[in-house]
Amino acid sequence: MEEEISLxxxxxxxxxxRKLIGIITAVAVILSVVVSFMMSPVYEARATLLANPIGSKQNKEITNSNDVLDTISQYPEMTIETYKEQFLNSEVVQATIIDLDLKDSEGNPMKIRSLRDKVTLEVVDKTNLIRVFVKDExxxxxxxxxxxxxxxxxxxxxxxxxxxxEQAVQAINEQLEATKKMLDEEAQKKRDYLKNAKDIEELNQEIVALRDQLTVYKQNLIDTDKQIHSDLKSLEALENSGIKSTNINIGAIKAKIQLNEVQGITNTNNTNNSSDSEQDGQVNTSRPSNTQNNTGSNMTIGQEIEFDVSNSSVLEGAMLAAHRTQMETRLIQxxxxxxVLEQKIExxxxxxxxxRATLATEEYKYNEVMRNYELAEQSFQAYQAKKNEAEQNVAADIGKASIIISTSAVVPDVPSSPNxxxxxxxxxxxxxxxxxxxxFFKSYWENTESK
Structure with missing residues (x-):
């Protein structure tokens, strides 16, 4: 059965x-007093820096050549945490040891690690402030x-x-030389093309002129086709009425008709041929120089035909026959x-x-040559601008621009330790x-021995 211990x-x-507790407590207090007075006092100095992050491409994904150029030429990206990590850089600590001629206890130059152990850094929450704490005797x-x-x-x-x-300038210079060489090559291609290529403007002008000419020919073809259909219908009507081309000799009045002049007379004028003949005594018609044979006649084009107009019905038939001959001549022409028009249109x-095929080819070649040249020129100008930017970065004192000593450390009056x-x-x-x-241990030991 377990024993229960009461309060x-x-x-x-x-x-x-109680006496033993008092003695032990007194001894501990005395020891702490002795140790406190025996320890050398340590002083803590504090400086405060105001740091501004640098680098314009923070957290931005590089997706194109311009971003690559920006990455090469821009300042290295520095955040507050980066400043804090770089503060105790070996180069910084070693420079401080040399500047202050710091020695260790043996008189040798202080080690970098020993100096780092004296320094504590703190970033003030939600600010750009970095506090530097340094402890030393x-x-x-x-x-x-x-x-x-x-x-x-x-x-x-x-x-x-x-x-x-400087690294950026060197890298950009290498790219700049390559881009300049490419630009010279594209410029030479451009000169060669413009020297030997067909003039696009002349091709366009020729195409416009041919289109205009084609429009005229097509309109003439339409008009000619309409005239052919009209003559065919008229000839068909005359054929149905029994009018045929023939030689007619009428005794009283003779009219001379030059069949090679008939072409200039229109259908409207032909309806008035009888009255014009009575006034002038002749009708002039135009025909080509070849011979045209018509049904029921052996009339030669260009010959003179004599008509006897003593009978009006005979005269009317003769005029209709002449009109048919005129239409046949015009139809052939x-x-x-x-x-001819169809051939020329074709x-x-x-x-x-x-x-058009030549123009399309020349425009494609021209656009390709110009595009390549413009791209090479743009690349060269971009590298030139980034080179200037990188050179400005080299000349700038970015350290003083991005970091300010907000509060310099002062000599502390009161030691920070021991307290x-x-x-x-x-x-x-x-x-x-x-x-x-x-x-408690003593009481437990005694009770267990007695049992």
């Missing part, structure tokens, strides 16, 4: 061992270290950006003209097709806890 028994144990040395580290860090940022800028269309009151309090609490533990 009264615990208190009785503590009361019986000498308050003046602590202040000098804090200020020297801050100044050397600013110089380090400037040197780093200059090195980055129109058919020939139609064939030739012009073929020429237009050829010219004697705190040490005594810690010694008291620690001694009290040890004393209580010893008393």
């Amino acid at each position: 009264r028994e615990l208190i009785e144990v503590l009361l019986k061992g 000498d308050p003046e040395v602590a202040a000098k270290i804090a200020n020297s580290l801050s100044e050397n860090f600013i110089k380090f940022i400037t040197r780093m950006t200059k090195r980055k800028g 129109n058919i020939s003209e139609k064939e 030739e012009i269309q073929n020429r237009l097709t050829e010219l 004697k009151i705190l040490n005594i309090a810690i010694g008291f609490v620690l001694g009290l806890m040890i004393g209580v533990f010893v008393v």
Whole structure:
């Protein structure tokens, strides 16, 4: 059966061992006082930096050649956390050791790690402030270290950006030379093309002229085709009425008709031929020089035909026969003209097709040559601009522009450690806890032995 320990028994144990607890606590307090007075005082100097992040492409994905150029030529990206990590860079710490001629306890130059152990950095939440804490037994040395580290860090940022800028200038120069060579090659291609290529403007003008000519020919073809159909219908009507071309000799009045002049007379004028004949005594018609044979006649084109107009009905028939001959002549001419027009239209269309194909080819070549030249020129200008930007970065003192010593470290008057009151309090609490533990352990040991 387990024994139950009451609170009264615990208190009785503590009361019986109160002397031992007091002695142990007193010893702990005395030791903490001794240690506090034996420890060398350590002073803490503090400097504050105001840092501005640099780098215009933060968190931006590089997607094209312009972004690549920007990445090459821009300042290295620096955030507040980057500043904090770079503050204790070996180059910065070593420069501070040299500037202040810091020595260790043996008189040798201080190690970089030893100096780093003296420094603590803190970024103030939601600000661009970086606090630099430096601890040292000498308050003046602590202040000098804090200020020297801050100044050397600013110089380090400037040197780093200059090195980055010099590398960028070198890289851009290499690309600039390659781009310049490409631009010269494209410029030579452009000159060669413009020297040997067909003039696009002349091709366009020729195409426009041929289109206009084709329009005229097509309209003439339409008109000719209409005239052919009209003559065919008229001839069909005359054929149905029994009017045929024939030689007619009438005794009283003779009229001379030059059949080679009939072509100039229209259908409207032909309806008035009888009255014109009575006034003038002759009708002039125009025909080609070849011979035209008509049904029921052996009339030769260009010959003179004599008509006897003593009988009006005979005269009317003769005039209708002459009119039919005129239409037949015109029909033959129109058919020939139609064939010529169709042939010319086909030739012009073929020429237009050829010219359009040539124009399309020349425009494609021209656009390709110009596009390649413009791209090469744009690339060269872009690299030239980025080179100037990188050279400006090299010349700029970016360290002083991006980092400002907001508060310089001053020599501290009061040591930050040891804290004697705190040490005594810690010694008291620690001694009290040890004393209580010893008393309980002693009571437990005695009780177990008696049983």
